Amino acid sequence: MTTTESVRARTNPSIETAHSVVETGLDSDALVTIFGECTVDYEGRAESTLGPGDRHVMCKPDGTVLVHTDEGHQPVNWQPPGCTHEVSVDDALVLRSERSTPEEELLVRFRDVEHVAAFDVTDPEELSLSGTEEDLRERVLDDPELIEPGFTPLSTERETPAGAVDIYGEDANGRSVVVELKRRRVGPDAVGQLARYVEALERDLHDEAEVRGILVAPSVTDRARTLLAERGLEFVSLEP
Amino acid sequence: MTTTESVRARTNPSIETAHSVVETGLDSDALVTIFGECTVDYEGRAESTLGPGDRHVMCKPDGTVLVHTDEGHQPVNWQPPGCTHEVSVDDALVLRSERSTPEEELLVRFRDVEHVAAFDVTDPEELSLSGTEEDLRERVLDDPELIEPGFTPLSTERETPAGAVDIYGEDANGRSVVVELKRRRVGPDAVGQLARYVEALERDLHDEAEVRGILVAPSVTDRARTLLAERGLEFVSLEP
DNA sequence: CTCTGTATATCGTGC
DNA sequence: GCACGATGTACAGAG
Known part of the structure; x- marks a missing residue:
């Protein structure tokens, strides 16, 4: 195995070997993973400590760090993109990741490294996702009758003092309509959002007739109703 | 290397070898990782496709799947805990993960596996986190004067028709007070939330005097103000 | 199961 | 940078 290979991996390496693989990997913008017994300390927007246990740590070339246990979608600790990594050795393999605005630091100490790997990543593809709120909006603009007969969209993202309205338009009688779209079942928060837009637009328009507010979603909770x-x-x- | 080792790893394995490591790992509740060129298809709450590229896939013993590219905190695709995995071989190594409620399926196809590993995880520790909203609440209950002189907390999580109030209490003049806590700078949504609680409590109490609503946070945005x-x-x- | 609210939310977009 | 809203949000707690 040479450094020109796209994967460099070691099982049960010495701390020094692990350090070499990690450092070389970080320097060459590889995706680096470390598995072994470690402790994790975080300080920043909040603070946390995590005692010794086996975890999987991933360092991405964009400065992301993810610490995963054997459970859960969410990493137990992490650092967002843009952080600077630093790896060193004392009696353990130490990974430090820092950033500013806000000031945050993550410190991972490996007593024992069971596996380390550096992967050269080539990923030219973008995710193609459908079924989002934007798709729902396009569908409504294509066929405004989905809202109600005679509804006419006039603009999207119309700015009000309370924020941008998803769809602004008129009904069959020429009354102003604010449409708020949600791709899934909604609770009270979405009602509050729509209410703010309607209120702001009524003020904005100095309209004599009230502005109608329509929430478009697959369903609503009782409280929201x-x-x-x-x-x-x-x-x-309306389903997404 | 034997199956009694806590790590089983192969670099540039054949599809068949990779299949064996993954299947054995999943069967023994190991944390399994696969790195290589793959495509990813998802169908469920939304739909997505992802063309060929190098990605890092992690399967956890709790049924979680995470697909990571070289960028971002967030996995490009995933499956939440509780899913059932299935790995097979045709012209590629195929990982399928399914769940119901809602019905969702993730399909990862590896043309080429550059690395595969199965890790036995022992993690007895729980994360100790501080600086959360709950910590803020305890601090206010310890020292209610942080809100204002004479404030007396009466209950936490007091139920109203609009939901549970963070802290319910009385001011120096005996007026009812609703306190909504946020650990960070707040926008319009938090104001809406507090307003709903105040409104609901006024109705609940049939109170002649108005109920006061106090938002407690490090700061507010202009619009929220x-x-x-x-x-x-x-x-x-109040800082957290 | 659903409902509700929190999160070191993250992420994108617009200003 | 901040503000604001979407997310296949995830996650926990209560009912």
Whole structure:
């Protein structure tokens, strides 16, 4: 195995060998993984400590660090993209990752490294995702009758003092309509959002007629339905 | 290397060898990683496809799958805990992960496996985290004067028709107070949340005097400050 | 299961 | 940089 290979890996390496693989990997913008017994300390937006245990640590060339245990989607500790890594050896293999704004530091100490690897990554592809809120918006703009007969979209992302409205338009009677789209079942927060937009737009337009607010989502919770009714807002069921 | 080792790894394995390591690993509740050129297809709450490229795939014994590229904190594709994995070979190494409620499927096809590993994980430790909203609440309960002189907490998680209030109490004049805590700078959503609680509690109490609503956070955005003023709500600055 | 709210949320976009 | 909203958000707690 040479450094020109796209993968450099060692099982049960010495701390020094592990250090070499990690350092070389970080320098060459490889994706580096370390598995072994470690402790983890974090200080920044919050603070945390994690006692000794086996974890899988991934360092990405963009400065991301992820510490994974055997459970859960979420890493037990991490550092976001843009951090600077630093690896050193004392009685353990030490990985330190820092950033500023906000000031944050992650410190991983490996007593024992069971596996280390550096991967050269070539990934030219972008994820193609559908079924998002934007897809839902395009569908409504293609066929405004999905909202109600006579509905006419006038603009998307219309700016109000309360933020940008998903779809702004008019109904069959020429009344202003604010449409808020959600790709999944919504709770009270979405009602609050729609209410803010309607309120802001009524002020903005100095309109005599009230502005209608329509929440478009697959479904709503009971509490959200009550809030909609209280505020005179409407609901249209639409799957993404 | 034998199966009693805590790590089983192969660099540039054949598809068949990779299949063996992955299958054995999944069967023995190991944490399994695969690195190589693959495509990824997802169908469930949304749909996605990802063309060929080098990615790092992790399968956890709890049924989690994570597909990572060389960038970002977030996996490009994933499957949450509780999924069932299935690995097979045709012209590629195929990993399929499924779950129900909601019905979701992830399919990863490796044309070429550059590295595969199975790790036995022993992790007895729990993360100790501080600086959360709960810590902030305990600090306020220990020293209610942090809110204002004369404030007396009466209960936490008090239930209202709009949900549970962080801290419910009385001010020096015996007026009811709703406190909403946030560990970081807040925007309009938090104001809406507090407003809902205040409104619900006023109804609940049939109180003649208005209920005060106090947002406690390190800081607020301009828009949130405006909304607070419009609704007659208050703000107290407090770091977590 | 659903509902609700928190998160070291992350991420993208616009200003 | 900050602000704001979407996310296949994940996750925990309560009902």
